[in-house]
Amino acid sequence: MNILVVLRRRLMFLVLVIFGVSLITFTISHMIPGDPARLLAGDRASDELVAQMRENLGLDQPLYVQYGRYIAGLVQGDLGTSIRTGRPVLEDIVAYFPATLELVIVALIFSILVGVPLGVASAVWRNGIIDQLARTFAAIGISTPAFWLGLLLLVAFYGRLGWFPGSGRLDAGIAPPPTITGMYVFDSLVTGQFKTMINAIWHLVLPALCLGFVHVGVIARQIRSAMLDQLSEDYVRTARASGLSKARVILIHALPNAAIPSVTVLGLAFGDLLYGAVLTETIFAWPGMGAYVVNSIQALDFPAVMGFTVIVSMAYVLVNLAVDLAYIALDPRIKEVG
Amino acid sequence: MKLQPSAQNRPATAGPMSTTPVLSIRGLSLEFPVWQGALHALEDVTIEINAGEIVGIVGESGCGKSVTAMATMRLLPEAAYKVTSGALSLLGHDMLAATETELRHIRGSGAAMIFQEPLTALNPTRRIGTLMTEVIRAHRKIGKKEAQAHAVKLLKSMRIADAEAVMNRYSFELSGGMRQRIVIALAFANDPKIVIADEPTTALDVTVQRQVLTLLQNRARDVGAAVMLITHDLGVVSEYTDRVYVMYAGKVVETGPTASVLTKPCHPYTHALLAAGPDQVAPGEALASIPGTLPDLREDIPGCRFADRCAYAQGLCRTTPPPMRQDAGGQSYACWIEEEAQA
Amino acid sequence: MMAAMSQYLTVFKNPAFGRTWARVRQSPVTVTGLVMLVVVVILVGLLPFFLGTDPNAINLRARLSTPSWQHPFGTDEVGRDIFSRVMHGGRISIGVALFVVAVSATIGTLIGGLSGIFGGKVDTLIMRLMDIVLAVPSLVLTMALAAALGPSLWNAMVAITLVRIPTYVRLARGQTLVVREAGYIMASRVFGARSGQLLGLHVVPNIMSPILVQATLDIGAVILMVAGLSFIGLGAQPPAAEWGAMVSAGRGYILNQWWYSAFPGVAILFTSIAFNLLGDGIRDLTDPRQKGRS
Numbered sequence: 001m002n003i004l005v006v007l008r009r010r011l012m013f014l015v016l017v018i019f020g021v022s023l024i025t026f027t028i029s030h031m032i033p034g035d036p037a038r039l040l041a042g043d044r045a046s047d048e049l050v051a052q053m054r055e056n057l058g059l060d061q062p063l064y065v066q067y068g069r070y071i072a073g074l075v076q077g078d079l080g081t082s083i084r085t086g087r088p089v090l091e092d093i094v095a096y097f098p099a100t101l102e103l104v105i106v107a108l109i110f111s112i113l114v115g116v117p118l119g120v121a122s123a124v125w126r127n128g129i130i131d132q133l134a135r136t137f138a139a140i141g142i143s144t145p146a147f148w149l150g151l152l153l154l155v156a157f158y159g160r161l162g163w164f165p166g167s168g169r170l171d172a173g174i175a176p177p178p179t180i181t182g183m184y185v186f187d188s189l190v191t192g193q194f195k196t197m198i199n200a201i202w203h204l205v206l207p208a209l210c211l212g213f214v215h216v217g218v219i220a221r222q223i224r225s226a227m228l229d230q231l232s233e234d235y236v237r238t239a240r241a242s243g244l245s246k247a248r249v250i251l252i253h254a255l256p257n258a259a260i261p262s263v264t265v266l267g268l269a270f271g272d273l274l275y276g277a278v279l280t281e282t283i284f285a286w287p288g289m290g291a292y293v294v295n296s297i298q299a300l301d302f303p304a305v306m307g308f309t310v311i312v313s314m315a316y317v318l319v320n321l322a323v324d325l326a327y328i329a330l331d332p333r334i335k336e337v338g
Numbered sequence: 339m340k341l342q343p344s345a346q347n348r349p350a351t352a353g354p355m356s357t358t359p360v361l362s363i364r365g366l367s368l369e370f371p372v373w374q375g376a377l378h379a380l381e382d383v384t385i386e387i388n389a390g391e392i393v394g395i396v397g398e399s400g401c402g403k404s405v406t407a408m409a410t411m412r413l414l415p416e417a418a419y420k421v422t423s424g425a426l427s428l429l430g431h432d433m434l435a436a437t438e439t440e441l442r443h444i445r446g447s448g449a450a451m452i453f454q455e456p457l458t459a460l461n462p463t464r465r466i467g468t469l470m471t472e473v474i475r476a477h478r479k480i481g482k483k484e485a486q487a488h489a490v491k492l493l494k495s496m497r498i499a500d501a502e503a504v505m506n507r508y509s510f511e512l513s514g515g516m517r518q519r520i521v522i523a524l525a526f527a528n529d530p531k532i533v534i535a536d537e538p539t540t541a542l543d544v545t546v547q548r549q550v551l552t553l554l555q556n557r558a559r560d561v562g563a564a565v566m567l568i569t570h571d572l573g574v575v576s577e578y579t580d581r582v583y584v585m586y587a588g589k590v591v592e593t594g595p596t597a598s599v600l601t602k603p604c605h606p607y608t609h610a611l612l613a614a615g616p617d618q619v620a621p622g623e624a625l626a627s628i629p630g631t632l633p634d635l636r637e638d639i640p641g642c643r644f645a646d647r648c649a650y651a652q653g654l655c656r657t658t659p660p661p662m663r664q665d666a667g668g669q670s671y672a673c674w675i676e677e678e679a680q681a
Numbered sequence: 682m683m684a685a686m687s688q689y690l691t692v693f694k695n696p697a698f699g700r701t702w703a704r705v706r707q708s709p710v711t712v713t714g715l716v717m718l719v720v721v722v723i724l725v726g727l728l729p730f731f732l733g734t735d736p737n738a739i740n741l742r743a744r745l746s747t748p749s750w751q752h753p754f755g756t757d758e759v760g761r762d763i764f765s766r767v768m769h770g771g772r773i774s775i776g777v778a779l780f781v782v783a784v785s786a787t788i789g790t791l792i793g794g795l796s797g798i799f800g801g802k803v804d805t806l807i808m809r810l811m812d813i814v815l816a817v818p819s820l821v822l823t824m825a826l827a828a829a830l831g832p833s834l835w836n837a838m839v840a841i842t843l844v845r846i847p848t849y850v851r852l853a854r855g856q857t858l859v860v861r862e863a864g865y866i867m868a869s870r871v872f873g874a875r876s877g878q879l880l881g882l883h884v885v886p887n888i889m890s891p892i893l894v895q896a897t898l899d900i901g902a903v904i905l906m907v908a909g910l911s912f913i914g915l916g917a918q919p920p921a922a923e924w925g926a927m928v929s930a931g932r933g934y935i936l937n938q939w940w941y942s943a944f945p946g947v948a949i950l951f952t953s954i955a956f957n958l959l960g961d962g963i964r965d966l967t968d969p970r971q972k973g974r975s
Binding site: 013016017020021024025028029139140142143144145146147148149151152154155158159270271272274275276278279282283293294297298300302305306308309312313316317320 | 929
């Protein structure tokens with residue numbers, strides 16, 4: 001498997017995906033009754049104004065012309081203009097993206113930190129008490145509505161106990177750090193604003209816990225299954241027979257080998273995390289893409305929703321591409337040929 | 339392969355060298371609990387291996403030879419089996435009572451093990467050098483550099499030409515014969531007193547088998563290590579071992595010096611094995627030339643376990659297990675055949 | 682000819698079926714799932730008939746009251762009994778999930794089955810298309826479709842159904858190819874059976890078990906999805922007593938009247954766990970290789 005071949009094939013696929021996603025959502029949004037021009041102009045606008053509006057937006061053109069224009073814009077990085085904010089959709093998304101990314105990354109780290117040890121323990125003491133608990137936990141995890149869990153966390157840790165803040169990325173009195181990545185924890189760390197960093201982390205705890213919870217189970221399941229495969233391998237027996245400690249055999253030999261096939265699952269989980277972010281951000285008033293898209297949905301701001309979908313799909317395909325490349329890099333058995 | 343023991347392979351120093359055995363299994367019975375019962379995998383097994391001896395354990399698959407090997411190193415999954423009686427002492431350690439720390443010190447150091455499948459016996463994602471230095475440093479307090487030098491030396495002793503280059507390879511990049519040599523080098527990494535080799539060459543083709551076994555034999559003689567060589571192949575037994583234990587259905591049925599057991603077998607099962615010839619016994623199959631099948635080890639077998647397939651079986655054979663008896667040549671066997679003849 | 686046909690019909694006789702119940706009883710996961718499901722069916726399917734209460738009955742004097750014997754789950758801001766709303770709402774949530782899964786599984790199986798039988802260019806085209814849809818994060822795509830269609834429960838159902846179809850197409854196609862290899866299809870083709878008959882007679886019965894496992898696991902996911910969409914205003918609209926919409930409605934009261942959002946959420950969690958456990962259990966039973974693996 002040559003990395004360049006993989007890369008080229010996957011990037012062509014990415015183009016297809018973006019094309020497909022935009023086509024599906026575009027078609028459906030224009031098939032349904034309802035007039036964006038009237039919506040934009042308002043109920044009281046005169047018919048002439050609406051017609052004018054329609055012409056301005058190009059809505060009087062046939063559907064394929066409209067789609068052609070949309071695609072032409074897309075190629076140039078133009079996702080259209082948000083009806084709600086009046087700004088280019090791309091600009092909005094770029095502004096909101098770092099907050100979501102920060103949340104997703106922290107949630108992912110949390111779920112890995114809890115899920116991996118849980119999965120390993122589950123596999124090592126298979127069918128034992130830890131295993132039963134971990135499996136029950138995983139089953140509950142994938143069945144938990146994230147928005148409901150968020151509300152419960154809010155009641156308990158913000159409402160009753162007051163341990164953590166319930167909304168936003170920073171306390172009202174604290175200024176955001178200078179923008180480098182737009183992720184507050186990272187930016188404040190780099191610029192040495194530790195007070196800001198602590199505060200940003202404090203704000204991240206509940207949303208990340210809420211978003212990561214579901215994936216703790218997903219990751220634990222995957223690691224458990226991959227570890228069981230590895231622990232039954234002959235090399236584990238060889239390592240044990242060579243007098244290596246149980247901990248060493250499990251952590252240094254079996255776990256890395258179990259982690260290799262598991263990275264693909266992380267890539268797939270990324271898509272669910274992005275959707276989970278939509279719900280989580282709504283609850284914790286987290287100013288990210290998710291909150292943006294929910295506001296857009298409620299305002300029937302379709303260019304924004306479509307832009308969000310296209311960008312997220314793109315990010316998802318790219319992340320999975322990166323994951324596949326990491327897979328090739330991590331597993332020495334997959335060699336470059338030619 | 340010929341059945342006659344070939345003397346030229348055996349230096350004059352062979353045979354028992356000290357009175358304390360490196361491995362002593364006495365009357366070991368072991369079972370695997372299964373649904374509503376137990377599978378009696380080993381029954382009253384007694385095996386003794388002295389320093390420097392190469393001892394064969396031979397039998398069809400399912401006779402308990404691999405279980406014996408795994409039990410010796412205490413490598414069977416702890417929850418899966420139960421020792422019902424007997425004692426097992428490896429290098430003077432009571433293996434049945436050893437703690438995890440004790441086991442760690444014994445395994446890979448005083449006692450090493452070689453497994454059947456060289457293809458999967460090495461971690462595919464770690465380099466050979468890493469694997470070897472890891473095992474070396476698990477048992478010696480030496481630095482990385484020193485360990486690497488030792489590893490290269492070990493590889494060279496297994497006649498691996500460019501040992502330095504092999505250190506940087508992954509196991510899947512190497513041939514089966516090469517891998518098994520590395521596995522053997524690994525087994526000898528910390529000057530073992532005994533090496534347990536469980537069908538070490540079954541997965542290899544015939545020409546490579548001989549090379550690898552000869553290397554193993556020479557290496558063991560050089561360092562004075564005993565070898566427990568588990569095999570289904572009588573040719574291998576005859577060519578490489580000093581003494582042999584023949585196992586059937588979880589019991590030792592005959593034992594003695596290889597030469598005399600293979601030329602003058604006492605037990606009908608050994609007879610049948612020899613009659614079948616070395617090429618007849620494929621791994622994982624029962625001997626086709628002996629009618630009948632292996633007994634169901636979940637059942638209690640009152641008499642001799644071979645009785646159902648034995649051409650000489652009489653009344654006594656089906657009611658009472660035959661005791662082990664010794665003849666003048668140091669050969670022992672568990673069979674009622676003489677009593678039956680007298681009766 | 683008749684003899685040959687009857688021989689091919691033995692496909693239907695699944696020898697494992699008779700033993701299934703005995704095995705179900707030995708699987709604690711499956712039994713737990715089943716028991717939980719029975720509880721759900723009793724509470725949601727039967728209890729509302731006996732109670733005879735109106736989930737939309739307003740009682741302003743008893744608004745936002747704490748859980749009590751009279752109102753086990755408390756009441757909402759206009760004094761509606763949350764317990765009876767949760768029980769009634771279950772019929773919407775579960776009904777919608779069953780409907781969505783049934784429709785998407787049927788359509789997906791038909792497309793995948795036919796695609797597998799025909800093969801060739803049509804097959805390639807269909808599978809490429811499905812690959813594209815599957816490459817998009819499904820939950821986000823569902824949300825976008827639901828938003829495009831406009832906020833209503835029906836539209837949310839359509840969106841979820843559409844996004845669920847490709848999974849079944851792929852599954853059914855894979856299984857169809859396996860069955861096709863088995864030669865039944867070839868033989869029937871020789872006898873002049875048409876594709877529709879092929880699908881009905883041979884393919885469908887053979888691919889049912891993986892599809893059923895997938896469908897059972899999907900029910901839990903769809904319940905969550907519907908609730909999630911309702912929560913952000915895309916699914917059921919007030920005053921419908923749908924679980925997600927109820928959690929959403931209780932949001933504003935969460936800090937003081939926790940029960941308002943909490944109990945509908947418990948209902949979602951409980952039902953979803955029931956279906957997930959059942960799906961896991963059925964998978965273990967139908968695919969012994971996977972036993973204890975997940």
